[in-house]
Amino acid sequence: MEAHTTGRFRGGTARPASARSGDHVIGVKYCGGCNPRIDRRAVFRGLGDLLGADRLEVMDPERPYAAGLLLCGCERACADRPAVRRRAPLWVVVGGPAVDGEPVEEALLAEAVAAKIKSGNATPLSF
Amino acid sequence: MALKTPEQYEESLRRMRFRVYLMGERVTSPVDHPIIRPSMNSVKMTYALAGMPEHEDLMTALSHLTGEKINRFCHIHQDTDDLIKKVKMQRLLGQKTGACFQRCVGMDAINAVYSVTFEMDRKLGTSYHERFLKFLRTMQEEDWTVDGAMTDPKGDRGLPPSRQADPDLYTRVVEKRRDGIVVRGAKAHQTGAVNSHWILVMPTMTMTAQDKDYALAFAAPADADGILYVYGRQSCDTRKLEGGEIDVGNREFGGHEALMVFEDLFVPWENVFMYGEHEFSGALVERFAGYHRQSYGGCKVGVGDVLIGAAALIADYNGAGKASHIRDKLIEMIHLNETLYSCGIACSAEGHRTPSGNYLIDLLLANVCKQNVTRFPYEIARLAEDIAGGLMVTMPSERDLRHPEIGKVLDKYLRGVASVPTEHRCRVMRLIENITLGTAAVGYRTESLHGAGSPQAQRIMIARQGNLEQKKKLAKEIARIKD
Numbered sequence: 025m026e027a028h029t030t031g032r033f034r035g036g037t038a039r040p041a042s043a044r045s046g047d048h049v050i051g052v053k054y055c056g057g058c059n060p061r062i063d064r065r066a067v068f069r070g071l072g073d074l075l076g077a078d079r080l081e082v083m084d085p086e087r088p089y090a091a092g093l094l095l096c097g098c099e100r101a102c103a104d105r106p107a108v109r110r111r112a113p114l115w116v117v118v119g120g121p122a123v124d125g126e127p128v129e130e131a132l133l134a135e136a137v138a139a140k141i142k143s144g145n146a147t148p149l150s151f
Numbered sequence: 152m153a154l155k156t157p158e159q160y161e162e163s164l165r166r167m168r169f170r171v172y173l174m175g176e177r178v179t180s181p182v183d184h185p186i187i188r189p190s191m192n193s194v195k196m197t198y199a200l201a202g203m204p205e206h207e208d209l210m211t212a213l214s215h216l217t218g219e220k221i222n223r224f225c226h227i228h229q230d231t232d233d234l235i236k237k238v239k240m241q242r243l244l245g246q247k248t249g250a251c252f253q254r255c256v257g258m259d260a261i262n263a264v265y266s267v268t269f270e271m272d273r274k275l276g277t278s279y280h281e282r283f284l285k286f287l288r289t290m291q292e293e294d295w296t297v298d299g300a301m302t303d304p305k306g307d308r309g310l311p312p313s314r315q316a317d318p319d320l321y322t323r324v325v326e327k328r329r330d331g332i333v334v335r336g337a338k339a340h341q342t343g344a345v346n347s348h349w350i351l352v353m354p355t356m357t358m359t360a361q362d363k364d365y366a367l368a369f370a371a372p373a374d375a376d377g378i379l380y381v382y383g384r385q386s387c388d389t390r391k392l393e394g395g396e397i398d399v400g401n402r403e404f405g406g407h408e409a410l411m412v413f414e415d416l417f418v419p420w421e422n423v424f425m426y427g428e429h430e431f432s433g434a435l436v437e438r439f440a441g442y443h444r445q446s447y448g449g450c451k452v453g454v455g456d457v458l459i460g461a462a463a464l465i466a467d468y469n470g471a472g473k474a475s476h477i478r479d480k481l482i483e484m485i486h487l488n489e490t491l492y493s494c495g496i497a498c499s500a501e502g503h504r505t506p507s508g509n510y511l512i513d514l515l516l517a518n519v520c521k522q523n524v525t526r527f528p529y530e531i532a533r534l535a536e537d538i539a540g541g542l543m544v545t546m547p548s549e550r551d552l553r554h555p556e557i558g559k560v561l562d563k564y565l566r567g568v569a570s571v572p573t574e575h576r577c578r579v580m581r582l583i584e585n586i587t588l589g590t591a592a593v594g595y596r597t598e599s600l601h602g603a604g605s606p607q608a609q610r611i612m613i614a615r616q617g618n619l620e621q622k623k624k625l626a627k628e629i630a631r632i633k634d
Binding site for chain 2: 052056064102103
């Protein structure tokens, strides 16, 4: 996976400074899971199957990531905060049965996230 | 060590030397006692979830004292987001345990003592806040479970503390020494006391000048010499001694309360946070109660989620899941449960900063939250029992189900939907029984009524905070009344 300043995972050469380390690894940040409408761990596992388990890790606040995945149990996506977003330049947000606000059946969430990552349609940092 | 593992928590309790009595016998190892252990498991879950990536966003926070990651139960709320996360964390824990997880009282106590000691020092020139910060820092570093202890036995409710026939019915100072104070009295209904590392004692109500010996706040190790615990009975508690897992309803988790008695407990000055400053006792009580009334908008909702799920399951197992009146009852249960949650979130979102810097909930909304909690869980429980059917209370025992001859008869006649094993049906029935009238009903029903203050206590606060005069003005304006 590559990232560049236009907000695409692929297709560019210039990478942000934060992507110099671990640029193939997607940092995953979970919400707290108070009343989840989806099985967030199942999405994580499914995504690992599709992309390779070594491409995903629970976000370490001390290291930079080329891309981040917010795995939130409902549309509120309460973990979507500026301090979290600053840890990566590109993001995909799962908020309940939706990816970046678009409704997706729960069983297809991992597939939709993987497709988004592979096609480079992640959302640039906007905070 | 800012975060203990669940195993470290259990081991730390095992090293403590509580003086606990249960059903007339001294308990040598509370952690291993079959009646007590499920309650320990519930507190242990607060440590387990804090170590899980999919829950840490709610379960942990950064200490404003050290910048370290700490368990949210040891945290001082820094903004309204912290207050909201607290409620969400409590709902999560209620869902995971189906019981009272006990650790909220300490969190609510530290937040109340934090702001009140700050204001005392500012007005009186005392140094209670500094002392308290030292305690708080260690609590956070050691990831202690702290029992916030407020409710005195209170004896004759028509008399103030100093006029009781027995002066010990309110916790008081009986001796002042150069190095500390000696405390006598008791605290009733102490949630999670025997699963706690320390206790944080507060006055039970607003004290007047004549009762200043009772205006007292302090911390002490929960197993200090001079503290005796008598463990509270719960409905159906001895089922835990039978060794099975169906009849207990919830084998892993539970809650507990105990009578905590101070038999001339010595407390060094460094752990005393209020000593006779009666004019601040009301604020301390009001803030602790406010935080705790907010708490119920989270924890009871989580247990309610489990109960609603159990009711829906038993409806399916009974073959009644598609009946319109059953579906409507489930909708009503969800409506009531989410109304409680809405109150918990609302009083948090409307919180405000105190002079000390921590955040306090909106007291009116927190009291409205708790007032609803005194009612709605009863209705949710009634609807769950309605959906479950009478078998919930007439079902034979687990031993009968396991019996080589009788078991076959029961398997045949207690079956609902043919594809669902009879045992599954029995397990869900027992879970509903556990929450509505078994051991967990202590937390879900009567604690909902009396915990964090009985209904009248909230009505007094609602009257005080309700801004009725402003409402009269509004009516006069609309009605074009000119005085």
